[in-house]
Amino acid sequence: MAQRWESDLDEDLQDVDLNLAIGTYGQNGIYEDAQPRIDEATLLAVQQQMAQQAAFSVVPDVVKRFIVHFHQAVLDNNLAEITVAYESGWNKLTEKYYQKTEWPEAEVIAPLVNDDQIFLILYRELYYRHVYSRLQPDIDDRFHSYENSCELFNYLLNSDGPVALQLPEQWLWDIIDEFIYQFQSFCVWRTKVKSKTAEELQLLADAGQVWSSYSVLNVLYSLIQKSKIHENIAAVQEGKSAEEIAEIVGEYGVRPLYRMLGYFSIIGLLRVHSLLGDFTLALKVMEGVELNQKSPFTRVTACHVTTYYYVGFCYIMLRRYTDAIRTFVSILNFILRMRQYHTRSYQYDQINKTADRMYALYAICNALSPSRLDDNISNIVKERYGEQFAKMSKGEEGIPAFEELFIHACPKFINANPPPYEDPDLLATYIEEPPVEPAQRHLGLFLSEVRAQAPVPTLRSFLKLYTSLDASKLANFLDADEEEMVQQLMVMKQASRSVSRVEGEKSLLDGQTIPTSDLDFVIDENMVHIAESTVGRRYAGWFIRNTEHAQRVYDTVKNAPLPPKSGSASTQQHHQQQQQGSAPPKSAGQKVAWGGVKVN
Amino acid sequence: MVSASEWVQPSTRTDLIENLVSGVDRYNPNNVGILEDYLYHQIRTEEYDCLANLAILKLYQFNPDLYNPDVVINILIKALTSPFPDFNLCISLLDERAANVNPDEPDPLPALLPLLTTLHNLLQQCRFPAFWQLYRSDKSESLRDNYTVECVGFEDAVRRVVVRAVTGAFKRIGSERLSTYLNLDVEDLGEYVQKLGWTVGDAGVISLPSNPDNQPVSTVVQENIQLHQLTKIITHAQVA
Incomplete structure (x- = not known):
């Protein structure tokens, strides 16, 4: 069974021929004045080389050094160095040189890395991610980023045995996350038929499997099967020993790279199925994955947050508001607690945005199924969405407020299939009567649930x-x-x-x-x-808050400098600095976990 | 307490179907026939398997060529009487499709979908007399004659929806009211409620046996904190 899916994947990948692709919609038409006597291909190659050399010469030295260093770290499988380059170096250089332009193309920097194809694939992964997040990807970017993803997964899945490459967990998550984001982005972009140029229309008509739902699912399922992640999770839950687990998961599954990619692919499926409107299947693929803060996927905060967001949302669509509320409360409290450690992370903005959407969804659930699960979260919801919440608690007249929050907070739904680009007649009908957008369809279904209980x-x-x-x-x-x-x-x-x-x-x-x-x-x-x-009356929260408060007061008093004595000012200052270093002042927010405080 | 496990995996589901629903083979278009046969088996018996039916709709979503409107309509009819939000979960997988290209075989779904949706909304809003009125009216003739007539036990399934709603909300209910909900005349009503273990008393008032939902009690919820839950904060205070 597994093999068939992989062979399907192989077929898809065989369709991808990077050279051909560039030949078709790369530099065509740019050199039309070429003298007919010279072989066009040769001329093109020479000119391309010259263009690349020119491009290479303008790459700042610090960027060149960074790439060489980065490449070495990847060659050495040096996770610490890779992490520094990935999380810090890349972003700093982006801020400095590439805020509004692309990074140098992979072909341009290829000489720096001895034409290392694997590194170039990884480099393109970052290159396109930068294009998607900072610039406007054009159709070539969209097609090429798909091809590059396929090459990456092809390398991981279809080499002779598992590859030795190691990457930080954060990056592995980002690879899966970005793959699905680009899929979703492509699906949204392709539905806007009207704004397409003739060339784009032609390319889309011939697009075949590019960013198709099947191809995306194939990648995720292949990673899950290769890594035997489900078997792995089950074995861990049964309390098997490390040796037994290694035996069960095989040569791929024992490697952290495959194990984590397998894990993240499960979360990827949760997300893809949610985007396609299949909320039951989305939750079903999570079978076996434990939703608690000890689960391995929580080590990458972005993954942790994404998982809870989609699980909570699916519960809403299954009309299980209590489960949704519990899911949101758990992750929102986690985000609040982690806030102080994450303000500097480059993903902080994204996490904050998702958290805001979850506050909105929490408001929706609480209007439909009033509960007093968590005062802390409820108070934040009142601050942010108090106005909408008041309206939603009034039944029928609150419908616009439900609508507003749902659209603000729902996933970016997609259609499974492209508009009929291959059939001009059908496409004309499509333009004349554009179908309802997926988000509007799901909104309609959700509102029918809301209306049913409006009284x-x-x-x-x-x-x-x-x-x-x-x-x-x-x-x-x-x-x-x-x-x-x-x-x-x-x-x-x-x-x-x-x-x-x-x-x-x-x-x-x-x-x-x-x-x-x-x-x-x-x-x-x-x-x-x-x-x-x-x-x-609830006492526990009051007790904890006041204990914390007393602790803070006590710490402050303890850390306050003694009244200065004459002659010892410098030692005094020194002492004070030392103290600050060893015992940072407590900031606001709950430092002490509530533990399993439950209200029955 | 109603459990969702029978909904997730009905006891009547065979291993073959279970493999399709839970495995990666669910994406293989060649398996749609097996699942469609299983749906028609559900139509002929009173069995129901929402997840298997959703798997059909998933295949239709990914392979629009497989689309068969009769199958979709039957799935929706089955979903209509489920205690879970199956109806909307099914609709949610029906992506927008291009207008019907074959005029010889008109697609019956666009005409029936609004009717099915209205019927679903009426059931959801517990407007049972209105449901029966619409269902018995001329507007529903084509639905009745072409579809629900084949669906064994459809009307009883609707009555079970009514029974679920009444069981939770009532201690005693007038037989006149209940007969409009169940769309049964007085004679049949007596027999029907007797099977449920409900008793008909004086003046035709029907008493329902007690169940957790129809005997509300006031309680005061107290939090229950054990000392060990506070170990963290107490330890912290000691260390400091």
């Missing part, structure tokens, strides 16, 4: 005032027909029950129905009896 907030506010009440009287208050109101009560009842994951269940899809509301009622023929659960 709930109003009913709730009335029921809260009584312990029992005549149905006709309640209908009167609501200015509604009694029968209609009874039906709404049934809706309310159903909205206050939800499937929710119970501890110990393996699959993210498993769960039991639990009551999710503090307000419950029953209809006894024509009487409504209401019961409300209240939350007793």
Whole structure:
């Protein structure tokens, strides 16, 4: 089974011929004035070489040195040096020289790295990522970045045995993350038929498997199978020894590079399936992956955050708001705690943006299924989305607020298939009647769930005032027909029950129905009896906050300089510096984890 | 407590189907026939397997050439009466497709989809009398005659949706009201509720047995913190 998928992948990859590709839509047309006597190809080669030399000469020396150094680090499999080059060097030089232009092309810097094809593939990976994040990728960039990804995965998957290459975990995550981002970006870009040039239309008509859903899934599944990551996870959970695990996962799986790529590919599948609107499958592929902070994928913060975002979102689309809330609370608290360590990370912005979207989703869930799971997070939500939250808690008239937050916070949905570029007639129809955008389709489905329970907030506010009440009287208050109101009560009842994951269940899809509301009622023929659960005073949070506060005060007092004594000012200062070095002042925010504080 | 495990993996699912649903073979277009046969088996029996049906829609999503509107409609009819949001999960996989190119074989889905969606919304909003009214009306004739008539136990499946809603919300319910929900006349109603273990009392008021959902109790939720949960902060204070 595995082999068939890999052979499919092989076929895809055989279609990719970089030279041919460049020949087709690279420099064509630039040298039209070439003298006919000279062989066109030779001339082109010479001119290209000259252009490359010219390009090489303008590369700043510091960049050249960086590339040589970077290359050496990769050759040596020196993870520490690679990490420095990858996380710091590349970004610093980007800020300095390549804020608004591309890095030198791989062909230009090839002489610096002895034409090392593997390094050049890795270099292009960074090159295109820079184009996508800082500049506007054109169609050539999009096609070539796909080809380069294929070459990279081809090298990893189809060499003779596992490759010796080692890369930092962060980079491995970024490779998978970027691969899916570029896929998603391409899918969005290709749906905008109107703005395409004739040349682009032609290229898209011939695009074949370029960035197709199947080709992307093939890569992810191949990495998962090669690394035997599922077997690996299962073995770890069964408590097998390191030797046993090595035996099980084989020559690929024992290498950190393959193991982590396998792991990240599972998260990649979660994301791809979410983008395609298959929320059940998205959660199903996570089978076996434990969602806790000890899981290996949490070592890369960006991966950790992405995972929780998509899992939470899928739960919303499965109408499991309690599970969604729990997922968001867990990761948002983590982000708050990690904040002080991450402000300087180049991914901080991205993590912050995702966190903001999760606050919005949390607001949505809380409006649909009010809970008091975490006051800390709820307060931040009130600060950021208080206005929308108030509207959403009002039923029907809150629909625009749901709409606004959903569109702000949902994934960038895509269509699985391109517009019919290969058929001009169909394409004309497509332009005339463009289909509904995927995000709008999913919004519509989500809103139908919201509308179904729109009467709930109003009913709730009335029921809260009584312990029992005549149905006709309640209908009167609501200015509604009694029968209609009874039906709404049934809706309310159903909205206050939800499937929710119970501890110990393996699959993210498993769960039991639990009551999710503090307000419950029953209809006894024509009487409504209401019961409300209240939350007793909470002491734990208060205790922890004040202990922390006392600790901070104590530390400050302890670290404060003693009143200066004459003659000893310099030693005093020295002493103070030492103290600051060893005991940094406590900043705000929860330093001490809450542990497993649970409210039952 | 209703568990989702029967939804994730129904006990009636065979190993063959389980392999398709959980394995990488689910992407192989050659397997669509097996899954479609399984759907028609669900139509003829009262079995239901949402994830297997979603696997069909996934294959249609990736391979538009495989698209078969009758299959999609049957999947949606099955999803209509599920306690989970299956209906929307199915719709969500129906990507926008180009307008029908073959005028000889008109695609029945575009005409039926709005009707199915309305029926779904009515069930979701517990507007059961309105559901039956629409379902029995001329507007639904083609749906009834071409599709639901083949779907064994469809009306009973709708009634089970009603029973789920009523069981949670009512202690006692008037038989007139319940008969409009179930679309049964008084005689059939007596027989139907008897099977459920509900009792018909004076003046036709039906009593439902107690269940966790229809006996609300007021509680005060207290937090329960154990000392060991605070070890971190206490240790910290000691060290400092």
